[in-house]
Amino acid sequence: MTGITLTTEQIRNAPAPVRQWIEQEVINALGLAPRPPVATPVQTAHLVACSEDDVAGVLEHIRGTFPAVNVLLEFARPGINYGQPAVMTFRLMDILHHTRLQEIGQVMTCLEMINQALTVVRKDPSARFCGFDNEGHCLIAPETQASIAALWQDMMERQQMQQSKADTRIAPAA
Template sequence: MTGITLTAEQIRNAPAPVRQWIEQEVINSLGLASQTQATAPPQATQLVACSVEDMAGVLEHIRGVFPAVNVLFELGRPGISFGQPAVMTFRLMDILHHARLEDIGEVVTCLEMLNQALTEVRKDPSVRFCGFDNEGHCLIAPQTQTSIATLWQTMMERQQAAQAREAGSRVAPAA
């Protein structure tokens, strides 16, 4: 058995998967793993799987609120999938850090804006874009995460194509 010591700063600066692994190892070493359930939290069963079109509609609703846009695209990053039915989990602290917000309250406000935007896009007040658990995680459907990542990729490809066209139009013809 080999042990290592990490400072709080080292853990804080570690990539998200490493921090999540450390979190799981601590839970296992304290014997708390048997208390966790293999099923998704009850709130997760209400989450809808969103298409790329749904996410484009949500983006259109929140376009002027940059913190909410940042939070939306943070959820396009790979998360941890667990439970039955499967959900993608994201630590609220990671979203806070990556979106450069001031506190968890701002993250939750942005996530609630996303929930509200989806209800408007789908014209259904019962749909939920995301949920929360009691351990500081945001939960979304795996298809929703994939749709957000696809939307981001599509937007980047369009921007690169527009920049290439613009650069090509600036090139003077040879004399």
């Protein structure tokens, strides 16, 4: 067996197929390969484009489960757009890292909760918030990502307004 050491800069500058190969090797070596999601058969489930109202409804359904809320809001970040029809991809390992969950299985559980909440919001048991590929990526509709980003922005603006009002009430009179 021969080992090699690569710097993060070398990995970052490597061609995409090489980075993907390294990623898969690390995932397999650490035993972090994602479990396939529990879902209805592929021919009946379909990825949907969620509006901001859909996302707000999903958020309302999962708000008591902080890890699921964190996973949902991870999709406010820009993903990689590809394919026809276009989908946005997000690496499950990135979601795991950003949400500080301990294993991919926890991310998958949160994603399944989000999928289930969407079926309730949409009143469509075949609607899916996200799908998965065999490379460890989560797939969502670009419209869904835009809706989550818009909802996140609205939430931040409301929080800033509330903070400004609170600061105004606390400020001493001059």
